[in-house]
Amino acid sequence: xxxxxxxPSSLSASVGDRVTITCRASQGISNFLAWFQQxxxxxxxxxxxxxxxxxxxVPSKFSGSGSGTDFTLTISSLQPEDFATYYCQQYKxxxxxxxxxTKVEIK
Amino acid sequence: EVQLVESGGGLVQPGGSLRLSCAASGFTISDHYMDWVRxxxxxxxxxxxxxxxxxxxxTTEYAASVKGRFTISRDDSxxxxxxxxxxxxxxxxxxxxxxxxxxxxxxxxxxxxxxxVWGKGTTVTVSS
Numbered sequence: 001x002x003x004x005x006x007x008p009s010s011l012s013a014s015v016g017d018r019v020t021i022t023c024r025a026s027q028g029i030s031n032f033l034a035w036f037q038q039x040x041x042x043x044x045x046x047x048x049x050x051x052x053x054x055x056x057x058v059p060s061k062f063s064g065s066g067s068g069t070d071f072t073l074t075i076s077s078l079q080p081e082d083f084a085t086y087y088c089q090q091y092k093x094x095x096x097x098x099x100x101x102t103k104v105e106i107k
Numbered sequence: 108e109v110q111l112v113e114s115g116g117g118l119v120q121p122g123g124s125l126r127l128s129c130a131a132s133g134f135t136i137s138d139h140y141m142d143w144v145r146x147x148x149x150x151x152x153x154x155x156x157x158x159x160x161x162x163x164x165x166t167t168e169y170a171a172s173v174k175g176r177f178t179i180s181r182d183d184s185x186x187x188x189x190x191x192x193x194x195x196x197x198x199x200x201x202x203x204x205x206x207x208x209x210x211x212x213x214x215x216x217x218x219x220x221x222x223x224v225w226g227k228g229t230t231v232t233v234s235s
Binding site for chain 1: 142144151152153154157168169170171204209211212214219220221222223224225226227228
């Protein structure tokens with residue numbers, strides 16, 4: 001199985017901050033990597049697929065990069081609605097696997 | 108509007124069975140791969156399984172933790188996907204989401220699918 005490791009597991013940031021979350025795959029997955037946002041009590045929301053392609057309707061403050069084993073999600077200017085948990089997920093091979101999540105909290 | 112609505116969750120005893128439904132609207136499920144994903148209380152996301160589309164003969168894949176106990180099926184006439192859960196264990200307690208998988212890139216003639224649209228989920232509690 002392909003293991004996905006996210007870091008940090010949580011972070012505190014202020015409104016307006018630039019935030020970066022990293023995700024590492026245990027083996028190469030090309031760019032078959034997605035990012036999701038989840039708010040408490042809500043379903044996950046797809047933000048990015050193919051490592052850097054924004055889903056329709058996702059604001060451009062979100063960006064993704066990386067290929068192979070190392071990936072990043074960046075939020076350029078954190079807003080109150082961005083405080084949530086973020087997950088990466090590989091869809092290169094079965095079983096599909098998620099990272100453990102990164103909780104972004106208000107400082 | 109594309110929408111997925113899960114139903115069928117509830118309280119069941121260990122060893123029991125439950126069937127979850129996922130009703131789709133705004134698109135035709137026969138054209139799409141569909142996934143089930145779960146989230147145990149206070150935990151992260153865990154992929155449960157996938158059914159491919161009609162072009163791929165509705166073949167399925169499962170996580171090792173549910174293989175042999177869970178079965179994904181679909182009824183295109185009802186535009187719905189199902190998750191039959193048998194021999195339930197306390198560790199199957201979770202919110203269960205269905206998701207529409209969409210092409211997220213290719214390598215040669217092989218396409219890879221990511222989860223684009225999610226339902227709101229249904230809660231399954233396995234307890235005596």
